[in-house]
Amino acid sequence: MRAISFGLFVVLLSQGVAGDEKTQRYTESEPVTLWVNKIGPYENPQETYSYYTLPFCKVNPDKWETRWAGLGETLEGNSL
Numbered sequence: 001m002r003a004i005s006f007g008l009f010v011v012l013l014s015q016g017v018a019g020d021e022k023t024q025r026y027t028e029s030e031p032v033t034l035w036v037n038k039i040g041p042y043e044n045p046q047e048t049y050s051y052y053t054l055p056f057c058k059v060n061p062d063k064w065e066t067r068w069a070g071l072g073e074t075l076e077g078n079s080l
Contacts, residue, residue, distance in 0.1 A: 026032060039057075040048035050058050052064065 036051040036057075038048040039051050039054065052059055
């Protein structure tokens with residue numbers, strides 16, 4: 001019995017799971033979490049704007065959530 005269980009376990013492990021951002025499919029009305037920080041032109045990386053200050057990136061302020069990731073991201077100017 002143990003041999004059969006072990007064999008089944010090995011077969012299931014060998015199948016593998018392949019999933020990434022290219023194979024993910026969302027259903028209609030399924031919530032999607034987005035983390036954004038800043039936006040700016042490629043030609044001038046010093047010119048940056050907070051994502052939600054732009055007129056085409058509006059969000060309900062009650063649903064706006066921020067997090068502090070660490071000192072390194074803060075020094076680089078990346079705040080999520």
